[in-house]
Amino acid sequence: MREIPEPALSERTTLRLGGCAIAELILETPHDLDILPERLRCLGGSPLIMGAGSNILAQDGQLPLVLVRPRYTQGPEMTAEKNDKVFVRVGAGTPLARLLRFCLKNGFSGLEGLVGIPGSVGGCIAMNAGSYGTETATYIHHIQIISDNHIKTVSVADARFGYRSFSIPGEKNNFIILEATFVLTKSERNVIGKRMFHNFFEKKSKQPLSAWSAGCIFKNPDPQTPAGRLLEEAGFKGRSRGGMSFSPVHANFLINEGSGSASAALDMIDEARTAVLRRFGIELTPEVRIVPCRS
Numbered sequence: 001m002r003e004i005p006e007p008a009l010s011e012r013t014t015l016r017l018g019g020c021a022i023a024e025l026i027l028e029t030p031h032d033l034d035i036l037p038e039r040l041r042c043l044g045g046s047p048l049i050m051g052a053g054s055n056i057l058a059q060d061g062q063l064p065l066v067l068v069r070p071r072y073t074q075g076p077e078m079t080a081e082k083n084d085k086v087f088v089r090v091g092a093g094t095p096l097a098r099l100l101r102f103c104l105k106n107g108f109s110g111l112e113g114l115v116g117i118p119g120s121v122g123g124c125i126a127m128n129a130g131s132y133g134t135e136t137a138t139y140i141h142h143i144q145i146i147s148d149n150h151i152k153t154v155s156v157a158d159a160r161f162g163y164r165s166f167s168i169p170g171e172k173n174n175f176i177i178l179e180a181t182f183v184l185t186k187s188e189r190n191v192i193g194k195r196m197f198h199n200f201f202e203k204k205s206k207q208p209l210s211a212w213s214a215g216c217i218f219k220n221p222d223p224q225t226p227a228g229r230l231l232e233e234a235g236f237k238g239r240s241r242g243g244m245s246f247s248p249v250h251a252n253f254l255i256n257e258g259s260g261s262a263s264a265a266l267d268m269i270d271e272a273r274t275a276v277l278r279r280f281g282i283e284l285t286p287e288v289r290i291v292p293c294r295s
Contacts (some may be wrong), residue, residue: 001025001032001039007067007285009058012050012117015214015254015288018058021048024067031251033146040066048134048291051093051123055214055271057288060262065292067091070122072178076102084186085143092122092177096129104196110139112195116203118215122177127287128161130198137161141183143243147175164219164287208247212256217286219267227284228252234275244268266290 009018022045027033040047045064050056063096072091077101080087084110090099098121113134117124124136126142133165142155145168160167168175202267203209231237231251238248238259242264247253254265273284 001027001029002068003039009063009067011057011293012063013053013058013068013214014212015053015057016057016212016256017060017265018291019061019063019262020131021045021063021065021082025072026068026069027176028071033151033187034149036068036243037149040068044210045151046292047124047174049174051120051126052095052118054117054119054123054128055287056060057214057286057290058262059264059266059290059292063292068176070176070178073177077109078106079181085087086184086186087181088184089179089181091179092120092125094121095119096121096124100196104182104189104192107187107189107192108184109192110184111136112136112192112199113198115200116207116209121180125177125180126166127164128166129164131203135161137166139184141181143180144178145171145175146178148172159203165182175243182250204248205288208249208253208255210269211253212258212260213247214288216252216287217254217288218252218272219280222285225282226252230280230282230284231272234272234279236272236275239268243267246272266294268291 003023005023006020007024008020023043032078038209043066047068048065049068071093075092076088078086079089096117099121100115113132117129128135128137139155142153144153154168160169162227191222228251236246237251239246244264245255245257245258245259247255277283
């Protein structure tokens with residue numbers, strides 16, 4: 001286990017915001033899991049399990065958090081094959097982009113809709129990431145977690161997935177995802193490549209993929225009522241304040257223009273929620289995870 005004192009969240013999140021945590025614990029070997037509980041007790045604060053930091057809005061200042069960063073990046077590897085189905089095992093710390101490249105190279109289809117989503121495999125599972133009709137949960141066979149110092153295998157049937165949410169009934173929320181096995185379909189590589197290419201450039205034309213953002217800031221109230229449309233009609237597309245702005249490309253992306261702060265971001269989020277509620281009677285729910293949680 002590597003330990004880094006007072007890590008800056010602004011250097012560890014894709015939104016590039018946030019103050020300093022108490023410490024960062026980087027898990028690299030199975031032994032690290034054995035000593036993690038005691039180290040957390042010694043450090044105090046609340047553990048925050050982080051992947052690539054792509055769905056996090058960290059608040060400013062000194063934060064009572066200990067970052068736990070699993071770096072289990074084994075795989076991807078095919079572990080079994082049955083008819084036209086293949087089972088692919090991958091560590092939770094593996095970048096999603098690496099898993100997608102593996103699928104393209106080997107002709108494994110199913111995850112093409114996730115192209116362009118930043119972050120790690122574990123993060124995609126934790127928020128049930130999705131786009132273009134693809135949700136991560138659809139293709140999971142089982143996951144491996146550590147909870148209460150025990151390694152457990154959880155089938156997809158025993159997990160609870162929702163819109164941008166994931167939980168395991170009976171488990172505390174601070175379990176750590178170690179790895180996942182996906183069940184995918186064999187297909188032609190050129191077909192998979194065309195889908196990925198189309199999805200990426202379609203997304204690039206409609207979303208600010210290269211900007212400092214945390215992805216979509218609000219959940220869609222329902223499939224027919226996208227949050228981006230509500231924000232645009234409420235006049236927030238392109239609106240800026242304090243170095244933060246709602247993207248002029250897609251109103252549901254909050255952008256750090258380079259000099260933003262978490263306080264400015266939270267003010268804009270609150271303002272947007274109030275405006276949408278007053279105009280449409282719809283209360284937007286943040287998709288981004290605000291840490292520490294606000295009361």
